[in-house]
Amino acid sequence: xxxxxxxxGRQEIFYGIGPEGQEKLKKARVAIIEMSAIGTAVANxxxxxxxxxxxxxxxxxxxxxxxQRQSLFTEEDARNERVKAVILKExxxxxxxxxxxxxxxTILDGSNADSLLSDVDVVxxxxxSFETRLLINEACHALKKPWVYxxxxxxxxxxxxxxxxxxxxxxxxxxxxxxxxxxxxPTCATEGVLCSTVSMIAALxxxxxxxxxxxxxxxxxxxxxxxxxxxxxxxxxxxxxxECPVCRGEYSFYGKASKxxxxxxxGKDSMQIVPSNEGExxxxxxxxxxxxxxxxxxxxxxxDFDDGDVEIxxxxxxxxxxxxxxxxxxxxxxxxxxxxx
Amino acid sequence: xxxxHNGEETEVPEGTTGKQFLQKFGYRRAMVKLNGEQLQVIxxxxxxxxxxxxxxxxxxxxxx
Ligand SMILES: [Zn+2]
Numbered sequence: 001x002x003x004x005x006x007x008x009g010r011q012e013i014f015y016g017i018g019p020e021g022q023e024k025l026k027k028a029r030v031a032i033i034e035m036s037a038i039g040t041a042v043a044n045x046x047x048x049x050x051x052x053x054x055x056x057x058x059x060x061x062x063x064x065x066x067x068q069r070q071s072l073f074t075e076e077d078a079r080n081e082r083v084k085a086v087i088l089k090e091x092x093x094x095x096x097x098x099x100x101x102x103x104x105x106t107i108l109d110g111s112n113a114d115s116l117l118s119d120v121d122v123v124x125x126x127x128x129s130f131e132t133r134l135l136i137n138e139a140c141h142a143l144k145k146p147w148v149y150x151x152x153x154x155x156x157x158x159x160x161x162x163x164x165x166x167x168x169x170x171x172x173x174x175x176x177x178x179x180x181x182x183x184x185x186p187t188c189a190t191e192g193v194l195c196s197t198v199s200m201i202a203a204l205x206x207x208x209x210x211x212x213x214x215x216x217x218x219x220x221x222x223x224x225x226x227x228x229x230x231x232x233x234x235x236x237x238x239x240x241x242x243e244c245p246v247c248r249g250e251y252s253f254y255g256k257a258s259k260x261x262x263x264x265x266x267g268k269d270s271m272q273i274v275p276s277n278e279g280e281x282x283x284x285x286x287x288x289x290x291x292x293x294x295x296x297x298x299x300x301x302x303x304d305f306d307d308g309d310v311e312i313x314x315x316x317x318x319x320x321x322x323x324x325x326x327x328x329x330x331x332x333x334x335x336x337x338x339x340x341x
Numbered sequence: 342x343x344x345x346h347n348g349e350e351t352e353v354p355e356g357t358t359g360k361q362f363l364q365k366f367g368y369r370r371a372m373v374k375l376n377g378e379q380l381q382v383i384x385x386x387x388x389x390x391x392x393x394x395x396x397x398x399x400x401x402x403x404x405x
Pocket of ligand 1: 172245246
């Protein structure tokens with residue numbers, strides 16, 4: 001078969017990759033954190049490019065409000081509230097059967113970061129919170145992995161590669177030590193976001209990932225910032241903060257045992273309860289226990305319960321999403337009553 | 342006096358400092374350039390703005 005007609009012909013004739021680069025991509029391993037708007041676009045791009053192993057880390061299901069920007073999901077996925085990582089594994093497997101796609105239906109935390117990130121070459125951030133990014137930053141600093149930050153807001157975005165190494169600034173150097181005050185930071189739920197914005201960020205991130213994986217010497221060192229609505233493109237230098245605790249190896253998230261947490265879900269009118277210990281729930285037994293109290297149905301991945309008042313989506317590990325609840329206490333009470341803390 | 346804020350002419354009081362400017366527009370966690378030169382937020386905060394200054398401020402984006 002000629003180079004032009006082979007599967008990756010267009011990448012192999014591209015001077016920056018070539019057949020050698022393609023061979024490196026085949027052996028490469030990447031983890032993508034969260035199957036968000038950015039994450040789905042990144043996963044699609046890297047699977048098509050022939051990255052040999054892609055780990056999809058996400059604990060959420062598809063909602064109709066996400067179809068505007070999260071590529072690869074359908075109305076049927078939203079109707080059936082299908083689990084994102086599972087859909088993408090299936091879809092990307094049909095796009096490229098030569099690569100391995102792994103679905104990890106979970107949320108990255110201080111205690112599972114090692115098992116999710118230590119065996120990959122590059123980590124891609126597609127998360128939607130500073131806290132998750134601070135954790136990725138610490139984990140990648142400890143594990144000496146390069147990672148690619150991408151952040152979106154309305155029509156604007158930023159991308160920066162963070163590399164391991166004494167001289168390299170980290171994400172904590174970049175954002176400083178200002179306390180993060182929930183509610184004060186603008187989010188995509190308060191300011192909106194365009195599909196164009198996230199596609200742009202994903203494209204910039206993927207180019208950097210391909211450079212990293214093929215040992216290119218042109219990996220971007222500055223931060224690129226753009227706004228598609230006011231037509232601005234800027235680059236900024238990120239400097240190392242001599243006071244940065246992460247650069248000294250002092251971590252606040254990584255390696256810490258995770259506590260039971262209740263978190264509100266961006267734009268979903270739901271609260272998520274993450275138990276401190278993840279287990280393996282036997283849905284058959286649970287369904288039996290709950291069936292006299294309301295409607296129960298389950299798949300291999302999730303169990304849904306609805307008694308007309310309370311609506312719960314329970315994941316295999318014990319994590320649960322309590323729907324139509326915005327109050328933490330109420331969410332916890334529901335969890336305690338129906339699932340048990 | 343008039344300064345350029347992300348390309349738009351904006352009226353601010355004479356003697357406005359960088360810090361007051363950032364507060365006025367509600368910036369937290371941002372990157373700043375003054376007349377094309379990147380400055381640390383802390384450095385910019387202490388400066389006094391002049392008529393016609395071009396200020397580029399980009400909020401650090403956190404969405405995904
Ligand atoms: Zn640092």
